[in-house]
Amino acid sequence: MTTAIPPEGVRAPHCMVATGHPLAAQAALRVLREGGSAVDAALAADAILGVVEPMATGIGGDMLAMIVEPDGHAVSYNGTGRAPAAFPVEALAGLPNQRIPERHALSLTTPGAVRGWEDLHRRYGRMEWKQLFAPAIALARDGFAVAPVAAREWAVFDRVLHQDPVCAALYRAGRPPVAGETFSNPELARVLSAIAAEGADAYYLGAPAQAAETASRHAGGALAAADFAAHRGDFCTPVSTEFRGLTILECPPNTHGVAILHALDELGQLDPALLAEDDPAAVLRTVRAMGRAMQYAKQTVADPAGNTVCTVVVDRDGLAVTLMTSIFKRFGSGIAVPGCGFVLQNRGFGFAGPGHINSPAPGKRPYHTVVPGAALRDGRFHAGFGVVGGLMQPQGQLQLLVRLAAWQQPLQAALDAPRWRLESDTALAIEAGTPPAIAKALRDAGYGDPAGLGELGGRSDFGGAQIVMRDADGSLLGASDKRKDGIALGE
Numbered sequence: 122m123t124t125a126i127p128p129e130g131v132r133a134p135h136c137m138v139a140t141g142h143p144l145a146a147q148a149a150l151r152v153l154r155e156g157g158s159a160v161d162a163a164l165a166a167d168a169i170l171g172v173v174e175p176m177a178t179g180i181g182g183d184m185l186a187m188i189v190e191p192d193g194h195a196v197s198y199n200g201t202g203r204a205p206a207a208f209p210v211e212a213l214a215g216l217p218n219q220r221i222p223e224r225h226a227l228s229l230t231t232p233g234a235v236r237g238w239e240d241l242h243r244r245y246g247r248m249e250w251k252q253l254f255a256p257a258i259a260l261a262r263d264g265f266a267v268a269p270v271a272a273r274e275w276a277v278f279d280r281v282l283h284q285d286p287v288c289a290a291l292y293r294a295g296r297p298p299v300a301g302e303t304f305s306n307p308e309l310a311r312v313l314s315a316i317a318a319e320g321a322d323a324y325y326l327g328a329p330a331q332a333a334e335t336a337s338r339h340a341g342g343a344l345a346a347a348d349f350a351a352h353r354g355d356f357c358t359p360v361s362t363e364f365r366g367l368t369i370l371e372c373p374p375n376t377h378g379v380a381i382l383h384a385l386d387e388l389g390q391l392d393p394a395l396l397a398e399d400d401p402a403a404v405l406r407t408v409r410a411m412g413r414a415m416q417y418a419k420q421t422v423a424d425p426a427g428n429t430v431c432t433v434v435v436d437r438d439g440l441a442v443t444l445m446t447s448i449f450k451r452f453g454s455g456i457a458v459p460g461c462g463f464v465l466q467n468r469g470f471g472f473a474g475p476g477h478i479n480s481p482a483p484g485k486r487p488y489h490t491v492v493p494g495a496a497l498r499d500g501r502f503h504a505g506f507g508v509v510g511g512l513m514q515p516q517g518q519l520q521l522l523v524r525l526a527a528w529q530q531p532l533q534a535a536l537d538a539p540r541w542r543l544e545s546d547t548a549l550a551i552e553a554g555t556p557p558a559i560a561k562a563l564r565d566a567g568y569g570d571p572a573g574l575g576e577l578g579g580r581s582d583f584g585g586a587q588i589v590m591r592d593a594d595g596s597l598l599g600a601s602d603k604r605k606d607g608i609a610l611g612e
Contacts, residue, residue: 130532130590130600133611137597138162139587140432141177141509141607142268145169148256149434150610152248159436160188160245161253163444164238168257170430171234171446171463172309173265174606175292176274177509178430180312180324181333181463182448183230184237185372187359187493188245189502191439197372200237200354201489202230204469205343208483219474221481224281224455226342228469230487231352234446239321240354245440254317261313261462264305268606272300278451287336288457288464309462325349332458333465340456344465359495364389365526367504368497378492379421380515383414385522398528401562404541408563411519412543418515421478429491429514431507431587435597441589443493443505490514496522498591506588509605513542513584521586532590533600540583544571552583 131137136159138149148169149162157165163186171179184200212227213219221227242250267275275297282294289295291306298304315323324330330349337344359370362382369385371378387410388396396403429447447466448454454467471487473479479488490511496504504525508517517540524535539554541563548571551560564570585605590598599609 126533128531128534130598131609131611132592132596132598134596135437135612136435137589137599137609137611138166138432138434139589139599139601139607139609140166140170141430141585141587141601141605142170142173143606143608144173144260144265145432146608146610149432150612152253153434153436154612155248157248158245158438159434159440159442160241161248162434162436163432163442164242165253165256166432166434167238167430167444167446168254168313169260170432172257172261172306173268174271174430175464176271176278176451177448178446179448179463180235181232181453181458182234182446182466183232183468183489183491184234184444184446185376185489185491185493186237186241186445187370187372187443187495187505189441189495189497189505193497193501195359195370195495195497197357197359197370198237198241198354199357199372199375200233200240201375201486202233202352202466202468203348203484203486204230204481205345205348206351206483207343207345208481209343210482213475213481221469221472223450223470224284224467226337226340226456228454228467229337229342229344229456229465230468231344231348232466233352233354235316235321235324236352237354240356244356250320251317254313258310258313258317261306261310264303266301267298267304269300270604270606272298274451281452281455285340285456287459288452288455291457291462292452306462308460312461312463325352329458329461332461336456336458336465362386362389364522366498367526369522370495370497371492375486376489376492377418377515378494380414380418381492381494381518383417384410384519387413388523393527396523396527399556399559401559404559405562405566407519407523408541408543408549408568411516412546415515415543416546429509431493431509431585433505433507433587433589435502435505435589435591439502441495441502441505443495443507445491445493445507445509447491449490492518494518502591504588504590506586508584508586510582510584512544513582516542517584517586521588532588532598536586536588536600536602542583550583
């Protein structure tokens with residue numbers, strides 16, 4: 122029997138985790154109980170998400186994180202990978218519109234997630250490294266029951282799995298597992314075991330890097346083992362703005378977190394009466410502000426789109442982390458690494474064409490859609506949050522922040538509320554359940570239905586949010602999006 126979640130979310134006095142799968146949440150909470158830090162718990166959860174949601178994330182992808190230390194000091198981590206050192210710029214001339222197609226061998230960029238795990242653990246970890254991966258290894262080796270949302274996405278994107286024979290065999294092209302069916306990945310279990318035993322170098326200097334080069338070359342790409350060996354992530358200072366008494370923190374470019382801040386700056390200048398709760402005119406102002414902010418990001422950062430997972434953890438000492446990993450499009454590039462149980466990401470699709478600030482070049486990071494966020498109140502941690510779903514990430518965050526900070530809605534209710542999603546300057550998907558007056562105002566303003574556009578065409582992808590917030594009494598509230606398979610747990 123499922124227990125109804127109160128509108129305010131799950132409440133706990135000491136620690137909290139919100140993530141996209143129950144097994145990941147349970148593992149993270151165990152780590153916290155055993156004395157691990159918020160980062161330890163997030164890493165254990167993320168390793169599991171790469172096993173149970175292979176269409177969304179994995180060790181072939183990237184990682185970004187936002188950390189707020191107990192004293193309120195905030196640090197972001199950019200674990201995004203770069204284009205290969207031997208990227209053939211001249212090959213662009215033969216591609217449609219001189220752009221890298223979304224699932225093409227030249228879309229491969231160096232995965233950054235595993236090095237990111239290690240970098241975060243070295244700075245913030247308390248538990249022994251190898252302990253963090255035991256649950257993920259067991260699930261990959263022994264199998265897990267595929268969750269309902271994951272099964273649906275697996276089936277919708279089965280077509281991606283057929284272009285590469287290794288990928289087709291690994292993820293059962295043509296016969297995707299249904300909800301509740303057991304799926305195992307012993308190849309991935311072996312790679313995770315090596316990472317657990319030897320650290321990130323087992324991945325970046327070992328057999329996975331060599332096998333990835335083989336896969337890339339076979340597909341006609343330029344990604345090489347040397348690119349794995351050269352990869353480094355960066356700790357950096359977040360970018361921020363003020364909105365309704367909160368300091369909103371985002372990762373700096375190459376992500377489009379600046380779009381969220383740009384939109385908040387515009388909305389924050391409005392008289393509060395012009396941003397009234399569920400007023401159709403206020404919602405229209407929010408949509409327009411987001412559209413202008415996304416255009417700003419497109420011109421100054423790059424061209425957007427993707428799929429991601431998010432974990433937010435706050436531990437007993439007050440350390441908070443929002444950790445997000447992604448292989449970009451569902452099942453990434455669709456190019457699997459032989460004998461290793463994972464696909465390579467296709468972040469190179471985020472590059473623009475020649476002459477743009479975001480045009481591809483050897484060793485260059487592409488425009489990135491992953492935007493882990495956090496908020497401070499009076500200089501201390503107030504909330505950690507992320508919304509998965511490519512272009513939905515900044516749009517979902519903006520809608521969530523307006524509902525929480527401007528409209529003061531309860532946490533879980535704010536996550537559950539229907540959303541909109543800009544697919545272009547004039548195309549807007551409106552989620553079922555949106556009040557008719559709001560939907561009419563948006564359509565009357567000239568925003569058309571985007572049905573048929575892109576992979577999802579606005580049909581279903583309104584994101585999946587995870588959030589943990591410190592309440593006024595010091596307790597923690599956690600909420601997990603009903604659009605995904607996850608939960609929030611605390612104690």
